[in-house]
Amino acid sequence: MERRGPPNAPRSTWIWATALTLATTASVIAPTPALADRRFAVDVRAGSGVSVGGGDGQATLHRTPVYVEAGATSWLDDEQNVLVGGSVRVEVEDRASIGGVLRAGLRADLGPLEIRPFAGLAAILMPYTLIGPEVGAFIVVELAGPLSLIVHLAIDAWLFGSDLPPSTVLFMGNGGLGVEIAL
Amino acid sequence: MSRSRSDLVTWAAIAVSIVALLSGCEPGTCVRESDCPGQTACRAGRCVVVDDAGPVPDGATADVGDVGMPDAWSVDAPTDDAPSADAPGVDAPSADDAPTDDAGAQDASLDASVEDASGGASLDGFSPDANADAWLDDAGVSADTGSTLDAGVVDAGP
Numbered sequence: 001m002e003r004r005g006p007p008n009a010p011r012s013t014w015i016w017a018t019a020l021t022l023a024t025t026a027s028v029i030a031p032t033p034a035l036a037d038r039r040f041a042v043d044v045r046a047g048s049g050v051s052v053g054g055g056d057g058q059a060t061l062h063r064t065p066v067y068v069e070a071g072a073t074s075w076l077d078d079e080q081n082v083l084v085g086g087s088v089r090v091e092v093e094d095r096a097s098i099g100g101v102l103r104a105g106l107r108a109d110l111g112p113l114e115i116r117p118f119a120g121l122a123a124i125l126m127p128y129t130l131i132g133p134e135v136g137a138f139i140v141v142e143l144a145g146p147l148s149l150i151v152h153l154a155i156d157a158w159l160f161g162s163d164l165p166p167s168t169v170l171f172m173g174n175g176g177l178g179v180e181i182a183l
Numbered sequence: 184m185s186r187s188r189s190d191l192v193t194w195a196a197i198a199v200s201i202v203a204l205l206s207g208c209e210p211g212t213c214v215r216e217s218d219c220p221g222q223t224a225c226r227a228g229r230c231v232v233v234d235d236a237g238p239v240p241d242g243a244t245a246d247v248g249d250v251g252m253p254d255a256w257s258v259d260a261p262t263d264d265a266p267s268a269d270a271p272g273v274d275a276p277s278a279d280d281a282p283t284d285d286a287g288a289q290d291a292s293l294d295a296s297v298e299d300a301s302g303g304a305s306l307d308g309f310s311p312d313a314n315a316d317a318w319l320d321d322a323g324v325s326a327d328t329g330s331t332l333d334a335g336v337v338d339a340g341p
Contacts, residue, residue: 053214053228060228062214095217128217163215165225170214 039080040183041073043150047176048093055168064172065093069101069152073116073180081107083116089124099124101134114140114148122156130161130170140180152176 046068054060071087084104091097105118116138124130136154143149158170211230213219219230 051214056227058228060212060214062212062218097217130215163217165213165216165227168214 037077039075039077041148041180042183043069043071043073043087043178043180045069045071045087045150045152045176045178047152047174049172049174051170051172053165053168053170055165064174065091065095067091067093067174067176069176069178071101075107083107083118085118086120089122091124097124097128098126099130103134105138112141114138114142116140122158124161124163128161128163130158130163132156132158132160132170143179146182148180148182150178150180152178 046066048066049064051062051064052059053062067089069087069089071085073083073085075083082104083106086100086102089099089101099122101120101122103118103120105116105120108115108117117135118137119133119135122130122132122134134154134156136152139151139153141149141151152175154172154174156170156172156174158164158172164170212228213225213230214228216225219225222233223230224233
């Protein structure tokens with residue numbers, strides 16, 4: 001039978017080397033910390049803003065439908081300046097749609113304020129679609145204990161979707177207000 | 184003093200702009216398809232009516248279909264021994280069945296076959312009294328459907 005593995009290496013050495021490589025790779029691609037090291041916060045917000053679109057060389061201003069978002073944010077104790085999060089967004093004015101946003105950002109503690117700039121991908125999924133990047137910031141003001149006031153400022157650039165008129169891109173500048181609870 | 188007044192004017196202008204934007208915008212404008220109600224679509228910032236009713240029926244089929252002749256000729260006529268002048272013109276349009284496109288197509292064939300058999304006379308000029316035999320012949324032939332219909336289509340011309 002033909003022997004597998006590097007020439008002149010015992011079979012056990014080859015097995016150990018393979019196991020070590022797999023373990024190292026797993027530790028790099030899946031650095032899962034213990035759950036106790038991860039912190040969470042949940043929030044509920046409502047907001048609106050201004051939409052700019054139109055097409056055919058014309059810019060049309062339109063108020064963004066009022067929306068409600070419920071989100072969660074998570075960060076690690078040893079990397080408190082980096083956070084990830086997401087939220088479910090529901091448009092509730094003159095229509096009913098549901099979508100979501102995935103975000104990654106930073107935390108900057110400025111005394112009573114906490115600023116969280118972020119970038120993410122936003123999408124409205126039903127009953128029509130809109131997909132595009134979102135950038136913005138959360139401003140969090142601690143009220144009492146785990147309860148905080150949260151202000152959401154964001155700009156969305158909707159690039160794709162069935163709700164876009166043909167050959168147009170839609171920009172939204174939105175602002176929202178709500179509360180956040182640290183868990 | 185002047186600076187504070189300028190600041191005040193600036194802030195007032197900003198506030199008015201924000202209020203104007205947040206209070207809505209000109210009716211009928213849109214930036215998304217979902218901004219437009221019903222059968223309208225957003226084009227160049229305006230909600231416009233989209234005609235999705237499908238192709239318009241061609242004139243010949245629609246006109247002939249309105250006459251509603253096939254029942255009168257192919258069904259009623261053969262059972263009448265003495266057809267009255269009302270038979271083709273009155274009974275058919277008010278008939279029991281609203282004409283459809285298919286019926287209209289048959290009408291076209293039948294009309295053409297009738298015209299051919301009566302020596303090219305138009306239906307309006309067709310007189311049951313003067314052409315009773317021909318009318319009966321036509322009615323009888325029409326009752327046979329198939330072959331006459333085919334012939335009518337061929338004879339219908341361009």
